[in-house]
Amino acid sequence: MKILVVGSGGREHALCWAFKQSEKTEKIFCANGNAGIAEIAECVNIKPDEIAELADFAETSQIDLTFVGGETSLALGIVDEFEKRGLKIIGASRQAAQLESSKSFAKDFMAKHNIPTAKYKTANSAEEAKEILQRGLFGDENAPVVVKADGLAAGKGVVVAQNRAEAIEAVSGLENLVGKKATEKIVLEEYLTGKEVSLLMFADGKNFALMPPARDHKRIGENDTGANTGGMGVITDTNLLNDEQQNEIIKKIIKPTLNGTKQEGFPFCGILFLGLMMTATGAKVLEYNVRFGDPETQAILVRLETDLIEICQAMLNQKLDNTIIKWKKGSSVCVVLASRGYPYKVAIGDSINGLNDVAAHKQVVVFHAGTARNEIDEFITASGRVLGVTTAAPNLNGAINRAYNAVSQISFNGMQFRRDIGN
Numbered sequence: 001m002k003i004l005v006v007g008s009g010g011r012e013h014a015l016c017w018a019f020k021q022s023e024k025t026e027k028i029f030c031a032n033g034n035a036g037i038a039e040i041a042e043c044v045n046i047k048p049d050e051i052a053e054l055a056d057f058a059e060t061s062q063i064d065l066t067f068v069g070g071e072t073s074l075a076l077g078i079v080d081e082f083e084k085r086g087l088k089i090i091g092a093s094r095q096a097a098q099l100e101s102s103k104s105f106a107k108d109f110m111a112k113h114n115i116p117t118a119k120y121k122t123a124n125s126a127e128e129a130k131e132i133l134q135r136g137l138f139g140d141e142n143a144p145v146v147v148k149a150d151g152l153a154a155g156k157g158v159v160v161a162q163n164r165a166e167a168i169e170a171v172s173g174l175e176n177l178v179g180k181k182a183t184e185k186i187v188l189e190e191y192l193t194g195k196e197v198s199l200l201m202f203a204d205g206k207n208f209a210l211m212p213p214a215r216d217h218k219r220i221g222e223n224d225t226g227a228n229t230g231g232m233g234v235i236t237d238t239n240l241l242n243d244e245q246q247n248e249i250i251k252k253i254i255k256p257t258l259n260g261t262k263q264e265g266f267p268f269c270g271i272l273f274l275g276l277m278m279t280a281t282g283a284k285v286l287e288y289n290v291r292f293g294d295p296e297t298q299a300i301l302v303r304l305e306t307d308l309i310e311i312c313q314a315m316l317n318q319k320l321d322n323t324i325i326k327w328k329k330g331s332s333v334c335v336v337l338a339s340r341g342y343p344y345k346v347a348i349g350d351s352i353n354g355l356n357d358v359a360a361h362k363q364v365v366v367f368h369a370g371t372a373r374n375e376i377d378e379f380i381t382a383s384g385r386v387l388g389v390t391t392a393a394p395n396l397n398g399a400i401n402r403a404y405n406a407v408s409q410i411s412f413n414g415m416q417f418r419r420d421i422g423n
């Protein structure tokens with residue numbers, strides 16, 4: 001089969017890598033890819049928001065299966081366009097993608113379908129948001145409140161404010177931070193406490209199949225300090241959720257969500273990602289994403305034993321219930337190596353050393369997030385997040401040790417990473 005993966009980050013490298021393991025794969029294309037992806041796929045210079053061009057490419061290149069990495073393409077309706085043209089594609093429809101592309105849509109959906117989540121109020125302007133905060137809807141002036149831009153904001157649209165004054169300041173700054181369109185509405189939320197878990201699943205409109213639970217590490221600094229990033233590392237580990245918790249999540253969150261999407265006329269097909277807070281009163285949904293996470297994908301796919309193409313075919317035929325999906329037992333870790341300056345203004349163009357040494361370990365995979373080649377064909381840094389050093393092992397400590405051993409072999413000027421992923 002000819003496969004097209006849409007996107008250009010570490011997540012898409014991991015998807016190409018997983019497709020590459022399949023005997024059914026004849027050739028992989030990636031739009032628009034990166035230098036690491038180019039090792040295993042043909043990179044095509046079409047951007048994820050160029051929906052008609054992507055569909056034209058899939059038609060003329062006779063692509064058998066397209067897999068969409070990120071939310072931008074989904075929110076723009078890539079799946080609807082491909083399906084209209086009879087092209088096979090895995091991803092959420094434009095309507096279903098609203099669960100991610102509009103936080104107020106997602107909150108109203110959860111309220112309507114009785115899905116546990118933080119209390120909230122949607123404001124239609126910054127002024128209204130400030131009024132709501134002044135009225136004290138979420139406690140007195142010392143209570144923390146969460147301020148969220150409604151629209152897609154690439155992880156920059158949420159501020160956890162420690163008190164009312166900070167929340168008001170956050171509301172004032174939000175438009176500058178993420179733009180006018182994403183802040184046409186602002187969602188204010190009750191502050192929840194607990195441990196966060198990401199639970200992803202394949203869904204085919206009728207059935208779902210869970211992936212191993214994951215935990216990301218969003219802050220740049222060790223012990224979860226400093227600025228928020230796209231993600232500095234992830235672990236997957238069965239112990240992140242016990243059976244009782246998982247069963248409760250299935251009953252109170254997953255089934256009502258998937259049934260809700262059917263009732264609303266957009267049965268969910270694709271990858272559904274639950275951002276959960278495990279509170280003292282049970283699991284609550286922080287957010288939905290309608291696609292794989294980055295770097296969750298890297299850590300999840302290194303544990304996948306079943307052929308990804310078979311899973312995709314089962315999804316397209318609504319036969320996930322007849323498909324046994326096998327995962328390597330134990331844990332996995334992905335440690336992100338980032339450029340100097342990340343997550344602010346980053347320095348790029350530095351050559352990367354040690355990749356060949358790590359390639360000698362069969363049990364470690366280095367996914368490229370932002371790399372390019374220089375004139376003498378070396379890999380160089382090309383964006384904030386550069387590499388994701390990823391490995392699976394029978395237990396978490398084994399995975400952590402193996403990942404950091406590999407990290408110690410890689411270097412580039414100003415390389416940043418957290419030493420505490422998984423701790």
Ligand SMILES: Nc1ncnc2c1ncn2[C@@H]1O[C@H](COP(=O)(O)OP(=O)(O)O)[C@@H](O)[C@H]1O
Nearest residue numbers: 118146155156157158189190191192275286287
């Ligand atoms: N209601 C809440 N209470 C406490 N923390 C929250 C709440 N909502 C979000 N957060 C924190 O903010 C982070 C980002 O929020 P999220 O809704 O996942 O937005 P996004 O991933 O789109 O930036 C979460 O991972 C969590 O740490």
Ligand SMILES: [Mg+2]
Nearest residue numbers: 155275286287
């Ligand atoms: Mg999130």
